[in-house]
Amino acid sequence: MSRPAKATVDLAAIRHNYQLAQQLAPNAQALGVVKANAYGHGSVAVAKTLEPLAPVLAVACIEEAIELRQAGIVKPVLLLEGVFEADEIVTASEQNFWIMASGIEQVELIANAAIAEPVTVWLKADSGMHRLGLTDGQVQQAYARLSALAHVNNDIVIATHFAAADELDSDFTLQQINRFASMTEGLKTPVSLANSAGILAWPQAHGNYTRPGIMLYGSSPFAQAQANADQLKPVxxxxxxxxxxxxxxxxxxxxxxxxxxxxxxxxxxxxxxxxxxxxxxxxxxxxxxxxxxxxxxxxxxxxxxxxxxxxxxxxxxxxxxxxxxxxxxxxxxxxxxxxxxxxxxxxxxxxxxxxxxxxxxxxxxxxxx
Structure with missing residues (x-):
């Protein structure tokens, strides 16, 4: 007999929680975020569960994306931290990995890449998290630079990340939404703002793509009760x-x-x-x-x-x-x-x-x- 300690993962609950994310933001496409071994739940099993539902999966780095490809996952995979070396762009081109560019250095790596197949690029704007992301003037500059290149697909997405969306009594999320709107003014491009807390509590931030993470795994991002989060099923x-x-x-x-x-x-x-x-x-x-x-x-x-x-x-x-x-x-x-x-x-x-x-x-x- 084996040792009895185990973690049971309910894949039906994963599906329910993903569908809740879609229902709350019906005009947006919800990514399936499976970084960090699908938050400890097992990236391959969770990715196979989400692949029929999600248009895109998301991981932190190329190693995590390669693991999914080797397991037979075929949907596009977004690299949330982007690439760290030029040869990763070649792999991304070959494997249909989408690349998040969070700084001018990554923008330049993509711009100077010699690749056979064009890549899909997301640009991250720093609207107040001050961790990664392009600054006010850099967003428009990077968008213009990449959108003019034949080896970059013309559906560039501009994204940002919230610092305090789980704090329902804070107005900082509204400040970030407004700053992001200013940073992207005049650009006719899809946008992505909402993490799990954004999906659940900030409908004005739903944009074109949402990025449900912890909510997929049945845990609320909020310290207090929240009506939408109360519909999540533990995984x-x-x-x-x-x-x-x-x-x-x-x-x-x-x-x-x-x-x-x-x-x-x-x-x-x-x-x-x-x-x-x-x-x-x-x-x-x-x-x-x-x-x-x-x-x-x-x-x-x-x-x-x-x-x-x-x-x-x-x-x-x-x-x-x-x-x-x-x-x-x-x-x-x-x-x-x-x-x-x-x-x-x-x-x-x-x-x-x-x-x-x-x-x-x-x-x-x-x-x-």
Missing amino acids: MTLASEVIAVRTIEAGETVGYGRSWIAQRRSTIATVAIGYGDGYPRQMPNGTPVFINGQRAPLAGRVSMDMITVDVTEIGTVNVGDNVELWGHNIPLNEVASCVGTISYELVTRMPLRTPRLYINATTNGAAAV
Whole structure:
């Protein structure tokens, strides 16, 4: 029998969340963002799920795009960070990878490329994120330079990225929208502004292409409740099983560093999952897990391969009982908040040791990877 720790990935939920992105921005085309191993969910499996739905897939870099091509994905793939060397443009031309140009240096690499097939280019405008992107004067200059070239397709897209779209009480997103409009004034070209938060909460930013990321994986980008985000379906369930149950007396301690002290006679369940499986070591005492239909608190420091849980209040617990760390019963965002991070980090750090079990690919069958 194999170790019970696993991450179940519901591909039907991926499809639902993508379709929600389309419904919320019906006049835009939604990309399928599968960078960072599809946010830890498995880029190939997720890309194959999205390929019949999405006109374009998106990754961070050319290595991620090549992985999709080698797996048989044929849809265009946008390189969100663009290219870093001139020979990558040749590969992009051959493989139908679209290139994001985020600076004058990348614009010049594309302009000077010697390629047989033209490439599709997106230009990134810095409307206020101040991380990557062309400045006010550079946008128009770069657009004019590239649109005059025979080896650049004439459907150049201009994009930007929001810094605070997840902050619903901030007006900075409106400032970015207005600045972007000024930067692109007079250009008859498709635009892309909206990430997940933009799709869900800023309809004036939907543009021609949207870029749903974390929402595809069932997690809200907002700290508070938001009506559209409440329609998302969780995708990943991280689960394992109880491998031992013991009773300890008041005053006894549990785990490394003796950080948890029993205040009464307590029942402790040991679960086969730890930071080696993607459950962070920093999780504090009291973080909820789900056992036998009830919540129970983490008790003691997370080890590499195991955690311990105080199950005193939930009745009989036996070896082999299922334990959910996050999923349908313990929201991913809640777990992230317990450790002072965001859902993005938890799922993207999921290691290869934790097998992904894919369900609802096209039927109710399952396959492990």
